[in-house]
Amino acid sequence: MSGHLIGTGLTKRYAGLVANDAVDIEVRPGEIVGLIGPNGAGKTTCFNCLTGAQKLTSGSITLDGKVITNLPASERAGMGMARTFQQAQLFKHLSVEENLLLGRHRHYGASALRAAIGLAGGAERKARDLVHSIAAQCGLTEVLVAPVGDLPFGTQRMVEVARAIVLEPTVLLVDEPGAGMDSTESAYFGALLARISRERDMSVLIIEHDVAMILSICDRIYVLNFGKLLAQGTPADIRANAEVRAAYFGSTVQEAAV
Amino acid sequence: MAPGVKNLKNAADRGVKLTGGPLMSGKRVEAGGVLILAIGLLVWPLVTPEVAHFYGSLSAIYALIGLSLVILVGWTGQISLGHAAFVGCGCYFGAKLLNNDVPLVLTVVLIGLIGAAISLILGIPSLRLRGVYFTIATLAFGAACQQYFFTRSEVRGIAADQVPRANLVGIQTTTDRGLYYAVLVVLAIALVLAYNTRRTDVGRVLFAIRDSEQAAAAMAIKIAPYKIGLFAASAALASIAGLFYGMLFQATPAPEQFSVLQSLFYLAMPVLGGAEALLGALVGGAFLAVGQPLVNLFDVRLFLMTSIALLLTLLSGFDGVTGALKAGRKAIADAVRGEPVRYGSFVPHEEHDHSPPRVHATVGESPPPVGSVVRVRIVPGVRP
Numbered sequence: 001m002s003g004h005l006i007g008t009g010l011t012k013r014y015a016g017l018v019a020n021d022a023v024d025i026e027v028r029p030g031e032i033v034g035l036i037g038p039n040g041a042g043k044t045t046c047f048n049c050l051t052g053a054q055k056l057t058s059g060s061i062t063l064d065g066k067v068i069t070n071l072p073a074s075e076r077a078g079m080g081m082a083r084t085f086q087q088a089q090l091f092k093h094l095s096v097e098e099n100l101l102l103g104r105h106r107h108y109g110a111s112a113l114r115a116a117i118g119l120a121g122g123a124e125r126k127a128r129d130l131v132h133s134i135a136a137q138c139g140l141t142e143v144l145v146a147p148v149g150d151l152p153f154g155t156q157r158m159v160e161v162a163r164a165i166v167l168e169p170t171v172l173l174v175d176e177p178g179a180g181m182d183s184t185e186s187a188y189f190g191a192l193l194a195r196i197s198r199e200r201d202m203s204v205l206i207i208e209h210d211v212a213m214i215l216s217i218c219d220r221i222y223v224l225n226f227g228k229l230l231a232q233g234t235p236a237d238i239r240a241n242a243e244v245r246a247a248y249f250g251s252t253v254q255e256a257a258v
Numbered sequence: 259m260a261p262g263v264k265n266l267k268n269a270a271d272r273g274v275k276l277t278g279g280p281l282m283s284g285k286r287v288e289a290g291g292v293l294i295l296a297i298g299l300l301v302w303p304l305v306t307p308e309v310a311h312f313y314g315s316l317s318a319i320y321a322l323i324g325l326s327l328v329i330l331v332g333w334t335g336q337i338s339l340g341h342a343a344f345v346g347c348g349c350y351f352g353a354k355l356l357n358n359d360v361p362l363v364l365t366v367v368l369i370g371l372i373g374a375a376i377s378l379i380l381g382i383p384s385l386r387l388r389g390v391y392f393t394i395a396t397l398a399f400g401a402a403c404q405q406y407f408f409t410r411s412e413v414r415g416i417a418a419d420q421v422p423r424a425n426l427v428g429i430q431t432t433t434d435r436g437l438y439y440a441v442l443v444v445l446a447i448a449l450v451l452a453y454n455t456r457r458t459d460v461g462r463v464l465f466a467i468r469d470s471e472q473a474a475a476a477m478a479i480k481i482a483p484y485k486i487g488l489f490a491a492s493a494a495l496a497s498i499a500g501l502f503y504g505m506l507f508q509a510t511p512a513p514e515q516f517s518v519l520q521s522l523f524y525l526a527m528p529v530l531g532g533a534e535a536l537l538g539a540l541v542g543g544a545f546l547a548v549g550q551p552l553v554n555l556f557d558v559r560l561f562l563m564t565s566i567a568l569l570l571t572l573l574s575g576f577d578g579v580t581g582a583l584k585a586g587r588k589a590i591a592d593a594v595r596g597e598p599v600r601y602g603s604f605v606p607h608e609e610h611d612h613s614p615p616r617v618h619a620t621v622g623e624s625p626p627p628v629g630s631v632v633r634v635r636i637v638p639g640v641r642p
């Protein structure tokens with residue numbers, strides 16, 4: 001099984017600000033790992049460093065034993081690392097279906113030349129079959145032909161997640177997928193993500209503010225505060241951790257975690 | 259049945275279609291239109307006097323250049339001011355090859371390769387830069403070709419080289435009509451290649467890169483090869499057009515014909531014809547071909563005419579002539595179906611009132627409490 005992502009001593013400095021300070025993070029094959037922390041704690045920065053969208057100041061990253069610290073984002077994606085963005089980044093000139101089909105790029109299986117002379121029918125059909133099945137699983141069948149710009153916010157986020165899943169990643173990083181969802185929607189989303197992770201042997205690293213959802217679906221959780229790792233452990237550990245409670249949950253953890 | 263499902267069915271009964279999805283615009287209508295257009299393009303030279311065939315050939319050549327810009331501007335959003343230089347390279351190098359008895363089919367391929375090769379020298383360093391820097395690089399390239407390269411006698415010939423009218427496989431090009439058909443074949447092939455590309459992975463990738471390079475990279479897309487490759491394809495098309503341009507005049511034209519100014523006129527083609535639809539190239543090509551020789555090349559009237567046409571296009575808000583036609587077709591279809599209002603892909607129920615909300619009366623304390631007041635009108639409908 002693959003999808004083993006390890007970040008060691010991840011450090012990212014912006015002028016005068018240490019957004020990530022020697023963060024050690026590990027996602028083991030098949031695990032769902034949560035990354036939580038207050039706004040500005042450096043969670044998105046950590047994602048960007050892991051996926052190659054930003055360069056690390058220092059530290060190293062391996063995926064399934066291979067060092068990927070200096071690989072560009074596209075190559076990391078090609079190795080099976082998919083992600084979504086905190087601000088959904090959909091291709092707005094394309095339909096939902098075409099957006100999802102782009103996830104299929106690395107498995108497309110027909111060269112530009114073959115496609116140009118009209119011989120990509122098989123590849124296109126295969127890509128569409130996969131896209132349609134994932135769209136069905138994510139409840140997007142009804143909107144496949146719609147231009148993405150017309151969709152409600154929550155649906156756009158779902159499209160982005162589905163597009164990442166079409167990539168058939170071994171590890172998926174999702175950044176605040178629940179933003180703008182109510183608690184029912186986000187619980188539903190969490191369950192869906194957990195199921196897809198199980199079915200596809202896909203490890204997941206998820207940033208999320210909905211504590212109830214995080215505590216219910218994650219195997220392990222990391223807590224980040226001011227760029228430093230504050231705590232890590234199972235949901236039970238995190239719930240019990242007094243420091244975390246003070247820094248992040250305040251006193252509402254008991255209520256939030258029911 | 260859940261109410262949502264029923265509503266969806268109602269919408270489908272009314273023939274409601276979503277807007278915008280590039281792959282789902284009335285397929286049959288489109289195929290029929292293309293067929294009629296193809297027959298028209300094949301038949302018209304048989305029933306017109308010879309003088310028209312010259313303009314026909316020139317239109318087809320310009321349409322090739324227009325297509326090269328439609329894929330560059332329309333698909334990637336990059337603007338080139340050096341395309342006339344590619345046309346020039348195709349013209350001058352093509353003349354040399356033809357004068358050395360290289361068959362025309364082979365010349366077309368070779369000129370395409372030469373154009374692509376030159377574009378790599380320009381594109382590899384500059385396409386890593388964004389938008390305007392790329393345009394400036396093409397501007398410098400265009401100016402340098404016009405001033406220093408095309409003016410050399412080894413390139414253009416002492417006064418002008420003869421350009422023979424070789425056969426394209428079986429098609430005789432000695433008459434303007436024959437040349438027209440030869441260019442039409444090349445244009446048709448280019449259109450088919452472009453159409454297939456747009457509908458498959460590469461086409462989607464190009465649009466993805468245009469919309470968000472960051473998200474494209476997260477889809478395992480290597481960005482540079484696509485930008486460079488598309489630019490090379492565009493340059494190859496422009497160069498091939500240049501080869502036929504020389505054949506049309508049967509002599510190598512003066513370097514001014516391939517100036518940066520001419521590149522600007524070329525850019526009018528995707529704008530006037532429409533950069534979304536491939537066929538926009540044909541409209542733009544015909545416009546420039548008829549406009550440019552009628553009035554003198556670079557005559558002030560041409561500037562005026564082009565500026566006015568561009569202004570009207572931009573003011574109209576349509577994506578060129580093809581965009582206007584598409585909108586017109588949709589409007590007619592909607593009128594026939596009685597499709598009243600649509601908000602994006604959201605289809606409101608027919609019987610609803612769509613006039614803007616008005617305040618009829620306010621009740622309560624005055625002045626009103628602090629804070630903003632938002633009035634909403636709830637419009638029932640379905641999103642199919």
Ligand SMILES: Nc1ncnc2c1ncn2[C@@H]1O[C@H](COP(=O)(O)OP(=O)(O)O)[C@@H](O)[C@H]1O
Nearest residue numbers: 014017019037038039040041042043044045046
């Ligand atoms: N490109 C940037 N340049 C400078 N500072 C940044 C940049 N991106 C993020 N930061 C800062 O880094 C810190 C961590 O941000 P971020 O990773 O987005 O936090 P989170 O996702 O946990 O809310 C914040 O203080 C933010 O202002």
Ligand SMILES: [Mg+2]
Nearest residue numbers: 043044045086
């Ligand atoms: Mg964030």
